Amino acid sequence: MAPLLGTKPHAFSQLASWAAVKRIGWSIRIQSPPPPKCVLVGAHHTSGAELWLTLLFMGATGIKLNWVAKDSLFVGPVGWWLRRMGGIPVNRRARSSFVQQMVDLFAKADTFHLAIMPEGTRESIKFWKSGFYYIALGAGVPIVLAYADYASRVMGLGPTLIPSGDIEADLAPIREFYTTVTARHPEKQSEVMLQPRLEEPAQGTPGQPDLPE
Numbered sequence: 001m002a003p004l005l006g007t008k009p010h011a012f013s014q015l016a017s018w019a020a021v022k023r024i025g026w027s028i029r030i031q032s033p034p035p036p037k038c039v040l041v042g043a044h045h046t047s048g049a050e051l052w053l054t055l056l057f058m059g060a061t062g063i064k065l066n067w068v069a070k071d072s073l074f075v076g077p078v079g080w081w082l083r084r085m086g087g088i089p090v091n092r093r094a095r096s097s098f099v100q101q102m103v104d105l106f107a108k109a110d111t112f113h114l115a116i117m118p119e120g121t122r123e124s125i126k127f128w129k130s131g132f133y134y135i136a137l138g139a140g141v142p143i144v145l146a147y148a149d150y151a152s153r154v155m156g157l158g159p160t161l162i163p164s165g166d167i168e169a170d171l172a173p174i175r176e177f178y179t180t181v182t183a184r185h186p187e188k189q190s191e192v193m194l195q196p197r198l199e200e201p202a203q204g205t206p207g208q209p210d211l212p213e
Helices: 008-023 049-061 076-084 098-108 131-139 167-178
Strands: 027-030 037-043 067-070 087-090 112-116 143-149 154-161
Touching: 008 027, 008 049, 027 049, 037 131, 049 154, 067 112, 076 087, 087 098, 098 112, 098 131, 112 131, 131 143, 131 167, 143 167, 154 167
Parallel strands: 027 154, 037 112, 037 143, 067 087
Antiparallel strands: 143 154
């Protein structure tokens, strides 16, 4: 597909990003444009290369993604740059949970695309973190399945799902979709399984992603 050009001032940078995507032998497919508010699940995450593919995806499509990191990183010029790149500082010391902090941000925003990698790490793991699901459920927004398939060298956005509250039923189409996606390191690729939700601890929430230090 052709790049989704935004407003005229951004057309050149989008075309440049699109050219870079083609140059490295990848392509972009978008099943449908993301709704104004949604949680984007990114999988599978087995390599730091996913960061660069994500940046190229944003540049080529004009779709801005937001992501979270601990608030201590957002200081000075570095903090300014992280915010420009869609970063959101999260206060681990806050009384409200990570999920509630994200739900509150959705309530305040007109447009908010929150990207979460539920595997939480590039290493092989048994369970996905469930925070992405409870954020979408609490905010009343859809879940969009994003991917980078190294077998076909295609990245993009797949199906959009509405969380029903029945997490096991909702997980089935997510699991089915990601079985068709090949990671850069397939041996580290985790099965789509969620850890049973426990009582919420004093800080954080079950399923809270590993935030960069």
